[in-house]
Amino acid sequence: MLKQIEGSQAVAQAVALCRPEVICAYPISPQTHIVEALGKTVKEGSLSPCEFINVESEFAAMSVAIGASAAGARAYTATASQGLLFMAEAVYNASGLGLPIVMTVANRAIGAPINIWNDHSDALSQRDSGWLQLFAENNQEAVDLHIQAFRLGEELSMPVMVCMDGFILTHAFERVDIPTQEQVDAYLPSFEPRQVLDPAEPVTIGAMVGPEAFMEVRYLAHARQLQALERIPQLATEFRDVFGRDSCGLAHTYCADDAETMIVAMGSVLGTIKDVVDEMRADGHRIGVLGITSYRPFPLAQVRAALVHCKRFLVLEKSLAVGLGGILATDVRMAVSGSGLRGFTAIAGLGGRPITKASLHQLFRQAEQETLEPVSFLDLDRDAVNKQLERERQTRRSGPIAENMLHDKGIVSAGQFG
Amino acid sequence: MGFQPVKFYQTGTYTVGNRLLAADERSVQSSEQRSNAINSGHRACQGCGEALGARYAIDAAMAASNGQLIAANATGCLEVFSTPYPESSWQVPWIHSVFGNAPAVATGIAAALKAKGKTEVRVVAQGGDGGTTDIGFGCLSGMFERNDDVLYICYDNQAYMNTGVQRSSATPPAARTATTMPVGPQPGNPFGQGKNLPEIAMAHGIPYVATATVADLRDIEYKVKRAMQMHGARYLHLFVPCPLGWGTASHDTIRIARLAKESGLFPVFEAEHGEVTGVLKIRHPVPVEDYLKPQKRFAHLFGKHAHPDMVAHIQALADRNIRKYKLLDEEVH
Ligand SMILES: Cc1ncc(C[n+]2csc(CCOP(=O)(O)OP(=O)(O)O)c2C)c(N)n1
Ligand code: SF4
Ligand SMILES: [Mg+2]
Numbered sequence: 001m002l003k004q005i006e007g008s009q010a011v012a013q014a015v016a017l018c019r020p021e022v023i024c025a026y027p028i029s030p031q032t033h034i035v036e037a038l039g040k041t042v043k044e045g046s047l048s049p050c051e052f053i054n055v056e057s058e059f060a061a062m063s064v065a066i067g068a069s070a071a072g073a074r075a076y077t078a079t080a081s082q083g084l085l086f087m088a089e090a091v092y093n094a095s096g097l098g099l100p101i102v103m104t105v106a107n108r109a110i111g112a113p114i115n116i117w118n119d120h121s122d123a124l125s126q127r128d129s130g131w132l133q134l135f136a137e138n139n140q141e142a143v144d145l146h147i148q149a150f151r152l153g154e155e156l157s158m159p160v161m162v163c164m165d166g167f168i169l170t171h172a173f174e175r176v177d178i179p180t181q182e183q184v185d186a187y188l189p190s191f192e193p194r195q196v197l198d199p200a201e202p203v204t205i206g207a208m209v210g211p212e213a214f215m216e217v218r219y220l221a222h223a224r225q226l227q228a229l230e231r232i233p234q235l236a237t238e239f240r241d242v243f244g245r246d247s248c249g250l251a252h253t254y255c256a257d258d259a260e261t262m263i264v265a266m267g268s269v270l271g272t273i274k275d276v277v278d279e280m281r282a283d284g285h286r287i288g289v290l291g292i293t294s295y296r297p298f299p300l301a302q303v304r305a306a307l308v309h310c311k312r313f314l315v316l317e318k319s320l321a322v323g324l325g326g327i328l329a330t331d332v333r334m335a336v337s338g339s340g341l342r343g344f345t346a347i348a349g350l351g352g353r354p355i356t357k358a359s360l361h362q363l364f365r366q367a368e369q370e371t372l373e374p375v376s377f378l379d380l381d382r383d384a385v386n387k388q389l390e391r392e393r394q395t396r397r398s399g400p401i402a403e404n405m406l407h408d409k410g411i412v413s414a415g416q417f418g
Numbered sequence: 419m420g421f422q423p424v425k426f427y428q429t430g431t432y433t434v435g436n437r438l439l440a441a442d443e444r445s446v447q448s449s450e451q452r453s454n455a456i457n458s459g460h461r462a463c464q465g466c467g468e469a470l471g472a473r474y475a476i477d478a479a480m481a482a483s484n485g486q487l488i489a490a491n492a493t494g495c496l497e498v499f500s501t502p503y504p505e506s507s508w509q510v511p512w513i514h515s516v517f518g519n520a521p522a523v524a525t526g527i528a529a530a531l532k533a534k535g536k537t538e539v540r541v542v543a544q545g546g547d548g549g550t551t552d553i554g555f556g557c558l559s560g561m562f563e564r565n566d567d568v569l570y571i572c573y574d575n576q577a578y579m580n581t582g583v584q585r586s587s588a589t590p591p592a593a594r595t596a597t598t599m600p601v602g603p604q605p606g607n608p609f610g611q612g613k614n615l616p617e618i619a620m621a622h623g624i625p626y627v628a629t630a631t632v633a634d635l636r637d638i639e640y641k642v643k644r645a646m647q648m649h650g651a652r653y654l655h656l657f658v659p660c661p662l663g664w665g666t667a668s669h670d671t672i673r674i675a676r677l678a679k680e681s682g683l684f685p686v687f688e689a690e691h692g693e694v695t696g697v698l699k700i701r702h703p704v705p706v707e708d709y710l711k712p713q714k715r716f717a718h719l720f721g722k723h724a725h726p727d728m729v730a731h732i733q734a735l736a737d738r739n740i741r742k743y744k745l746l747d748e749e750v751h
Contacts, residue, residue, distance in 0.1 A: 021530060022533060051532055053564070055525075056563070057560070059522070066513075066526060067526025067529075071488065071530035072534065093516050097513075199486045206501075207501035
């Protein structure tokens with residue numbers, strides 16, 4: 001059914017349609033609306049049987065999900081930013097144990113400085129955790145990805161993170177087609193665990209494993225991700241059969257056929273990028289887009305196939321490998337290695353810095369002309385940075401960095417949310 | 419198993435052979451039906467109090483739940499010595515996730531069972547003192563506060579044994595550990611630190627909190643059974659000597675545990691909804707020296723460079739327990 005609805009509410013409804021049996025919740029912006037809505041749904045009895053547990057930390061949230069999943073229940077939680085880092089040990093553990101938990105990550109920057117706004121640092125910090133990581137471009141895709149995530153994760157016995165941009169998607173009211181219960185039930189069978197804690201057949205889960213078998217266990221996680229590379233497109237096709245729309249998959253191109261310059265990105269910024277590309281195309285620029293939905297597993301072959309025919313590409317990412325440059329860009333470069341393609345990286349939108357069409361127009365033109373630095377920072381205020389560097393050169397006790405920056409930029413008050 | 423009444427009575431002791439008891443009063447461990455929850459072949463040190471305590475506690479929980487039990491385990495000696503790949507000693511469905519989350523994992527299991535309507539299956543979580551009083555404390559307090567249907571068992575050997583005997587917040591004052599060495603003017607673990615987890619558990623107002631030692635295995639069985647008769651969050655704190663970490667003889671584990679109780683240093687009691695409902699009285703009072711002297715971790719308190727002031731301080735702590743929990747009969751008439 002078509003609804004004009006907030007992204008978080010839409011995702012909460014989609015998750016409820018997947019009939020999770022245990023939901024654990026701990027508040028952190030911008031994920032709160034999702035678990036609040038699910039809490040209400042469970043409490044009023046419209047999602048049953050389901051246990052909604054208000055835990056005392058994200059570490060506990062993931063741990064409760066681990067216990068629930070190991071006992072054979074479909075388990076769900078949501079988090080962001082500091083919360084994802086706080087649960088990190090359990091995040092790795094869930095995938096190591098092969099438990100198909102689904103978690104929404106409402107992408108948000110990581111402090112310090114504390115910042116509630118959107119970028120992809122949180123999810124990308126867990127890129128090697130073994131979780132499958134799917135990035136939504138818009139709220140319709142966020143809804144659809146959750147439904148596919150339960151199916152994919154449970155088939156492979158691996159946990160799945162559905163990443164959606166905090167505020168930009170979670171708090172945006174858009175038109176979303178919310179599926180019916182019949183559709184979801186037709187697509188998503190009940191959870192049949194590979195391993196389960198059951199007194200009738202006692203098993204030991206999470207035993208200590210030494211050098212003699214650890215490599216094999218880790219490789220199996222990799223092997224399952226490689227299986228996911230095959231299953232994700234198949235599940236998208238099956239999804240279309242039931243729900244009547246194309247959604248998800250590994251990666252998608254836009255105006256790519258004759259493109260000489262390709263822009264690679266993940267998440268909601270693809271919308272803005274496509275608008276800019278439309279305008280540039282109207283002016284005769286041969287520019288196209290590659291949007292990556294599946295960040296883990298990373299679709300090396302599809303990325304390569306999408307890029308090898310162009311002359312150059314620019315990875316625009318909302319994340320920063322400090323001391324190196326891009327995170328997504330590193331993976332994209334691996335996909336095209338040996339092709340001789342020119343590649344540029346633009347770090348953009350950190351901590352919610354708006355990515356404007358005007359800035360993208362300029363950036364993409366520079367990419368076309370190959371006048372960009374290998375790694376550039378979109379709309380970075382160099383004066384402010386240089387002022388602080390100069391201050392540090394002159395005074396030992398130069399003071400707190402964030403406060404200096406706010407002062408230099410003439411900003412008096414910071415955000416008031418936690 | 420057939421029940422043979424035997425006419426045989428001992429005098430002057432509380433010890434009673436199983437054969438003298440009615441069938442339903444016999445110990446879980448004496449029954450052929452016991453579950454052998456932790457089977458032989460595990461790699462605990464000789465005389466490990468934790469292995470002994472866990473075996474009795476989980477067998478008792480299995481008996482009380484009709485074999486319908488799932489266990490969650492924190493990282494620590496118990497987890498490591500019982501599951502080196504590819505062997506597992508566990509005869510119960512058992513999961514180890516990480517060090518600090520056993521209570522939350524158990525909450526998740528209990529929630530799953532509830533959602534699935536499997537109310538006959540019960541859940542225990544277990545960990546060492548480090549996993550319980552330090553790194554797992556947040557998860558434990560959360561589990562208590564929500565009154566989740568989990569029995570949590572802490573095996574208190576008073577230090578981080580699995581990593582080589584480092585201090586935890588359950589390490590007693592003056593004890594030598596690898597991080598509280600017996601050097602300087604105040605050798606060993608400082609006085610005035612540490613936390614009393616049974617009392618903190620009681621402050622949560624949960625249905626049941628109890629302490630016990632491996633010196634009284636029947637008491638462990640009784641308390642596990644009592645706990646399993648209740649629902650909601652329950653906490654059992656077991657005093658389990660560690661020969662390796664404490665520098666005690668393997669054959670002295672039971673004796674050391676008994677001396678801890680008889681000296682008053684480890685009060686053995688049970689409490690319901692935050693109120694003490696019963697204590698095990700001291701039967702043969704002993705000075706704390708009797709408990710401290712056989713342990714190398716307290717060796718620096720005695721001998722050439724003795725610290726009688728510190729021993730007196732420890733005695734004062736025992737005396738406070740004796741007053742507070744009314745551990746001596748004279749004080750209760
Ligand atoms: C997050 C984390 N920190 C530290 C460790 C290392 N570690 C493993 S077991 C252990 C000691 C366990 O002590 P305790 O809980 O008292 O159990 P014991 O071994 O004494 O029975 C430590 C410190 C770990 N595995 N995980
Ligand atoms: S170190 Fe201590 S607790 Fe660990 S197995 Fe040995 S005796 Fe038991
Ligand atoms: Mg310990």
